[in-house]
Amino acid sequence: MTKEEWNSLGFAYTRTPYRFVARWADGKWEEGKLTESAEIVLNESAGVLQYAQTCFEGMKAYTAKDGRIVCFRPDLNAERMADSARALAMPAYPEDKFLDAVKQVIAANREFVPPYGTDAALYLRPAMFATGAVLGVKPATEYEFRIFASPVGAYFKGGVRALSLCVSDFDRAAPHGTGNVKAGLNYAMSMRAGAEAHARGFDENLYLDAATRTYVEETGGANFLFVTRDKKLVTPKSATILPSVTRRSLEYVAEHYLHIPAEERPVPFAEVPSFAECGLCGTAAVISPVGKIDDHGKEIVFSDGNPGQVLMKLRETLVGIQHGEIPAPEGWLFYVD
Numbered sequence: 001m002t003k004e005e006w007n008s009l010g011f012a013y014t015r016t017p018y019r020f021v022a023r024w025a026d027g028k029w030e031e032g033k034l035t036e037s038a039e040i041v042l043n044e045s046a047g048v049l050q051y052a053q054t055c056f057e058g059m060k061a062y063t064a065k066d067g068r069i070v071c072f073r074p075d076l077n078a079e080r081m082a083d084s085a086r087a088l089a090m091p092a093y094p095e096d097k098f099l100d101a102v103k104q105v106i107a108a109n110r111e112f113v114p115p116y117g118t119d120a121a122l123y124l125r126p127a128m129f130a131t132g133a134v135l136g137v138k139p140a141t142e143y144e145f146r147i148f149a150s151p152v153g154a155y156f157k158g159g160v161r162a163l164s165l166c167v168s169d170f171d172r173a174a175p176h177g178t179g180n181v182k183a184g185l186n187y188a189m190s191m192r193a194g195a196e197a198h199a200r201g202f203d204e205n206l207y208l209d210a211a212t213r214t215y216v217e218e219t220g221g222a223n224f225l226f227v228t229r230d231k232k233l234v235t236p237k238s239a240t241i242l243p244s245v246t247r248r249s250l251e252y253v254a255e256h257y258l259h260i261p262a263e264e265r266p267v268p269f270a271e272v273p274s275f276a277e278c279g280l281c282g283t284a285a286v287i288s289p290v291g292k293i294d295d296h297g298k299e300i301v302f303s304d305g306n307p308g309q310v311l312m313k314l315r316e317t318l319v320g321i322q323h324g325e326i327p328a329p330e331g332w333l334f335y336v337d
């Protein structure tokens with residue numbers, strides 16, 4: 001494929017030749033192996049179908065400047081997926097085996113890893129789900145762990161664009177619930193809110209904390225970043241926010257590469273109009289700038305509705321680190337070959 005063809009890919013499922021599958025039965029994980037089979041045959045009463053016992057992860061593999069295939073901090077995804085599994089009463093997949101499976105899937109599908117210089121990537125989707133039949137409500141006794149890969153294009157085609165958000169009247173995650181883990185059920189219940197926001201012309205929802213509706217949580221799939229007028233990075237802290245790998249990396253990059261102080265603390269929604277810049281972060285886009293937030297007809301505008309300069313510098317720096325153009329902190333780049 002040409003560079004243009006790689007970049008023109010959307011964010012959609014494309015079947016690649018190999019995926020890794022390991023099953024849990026009789027109280028243990030089997031060794032697991034690569035397979036060509038993308039279809040799964042499930043019992044009609046499988047725990048995933050009846051009670052949504054499933055969690056997932058997402059990360060990207062790509063070619064760095066030195067020509068080697070890398071993945072960005074997959075050890076944090078391995079750890080987070082184990083946390084997600086435990087929160088859903090599922091057996092955690094061993095973190096070292098997770099990393100080994102990541103390597104195997106990328107190596108087996110290496111023709112789908114874009115070359116250096118495109119904004120495309122081979123997206124990896126680890127997922128775990130209850131395959132065992134249940135009828136009474138209880139954890140299943142059989143599970144499947146799977147990692148498949150799908151090539152995806154640049155998130156922003158034709159340049160970074162500032163998003164417009166709206167404050168949602170729905171909640172994303174309950175206090176002491178599953179907001180801090182990557183459970184499929186969090187996404188299921190955000191779909192209606194997302195569809196309604198899209199129908200009203202907004203890109204995403206801003207969710208407030210469910211208990212008091214006064215603090216900023218996150219969107220359906222990305223954490224918030226704010227920049228104060230005196231150039232500090234502020235990120236919302238809450239026990240019901242998903243700990244984004246990108247956000248944690250950006251906080252480090254802000255402090256250690258750009259000498260921008262980074263504060264993680266509760267952010268009252270009332271403080272939001274005082275920030276100079278706003279953005280969202282996650283694996284897919286690294287940082288998506290936010291130009292506007294609509295709060296029930298009242299509009300909050302950042303940087304005249306354009307991408308903020310501090311956040312764009314932060315984005316460029318992290319992307320440079322990911323691609324091996326700027327030296328990475330120890331252990332951030334996971335070499336596949």
Ligand SMILES: *Cc1c(COP(=O)(O)O)cnc(C)c1O
Nearest residue numbers: 221222223242244245246282283
């Ligand atoms: C996956 C996810 C993110 C982003 O996390 P990254 O590790 O940076 O990709 C943020 N919020 C939610 C709710 C998520 O599910």
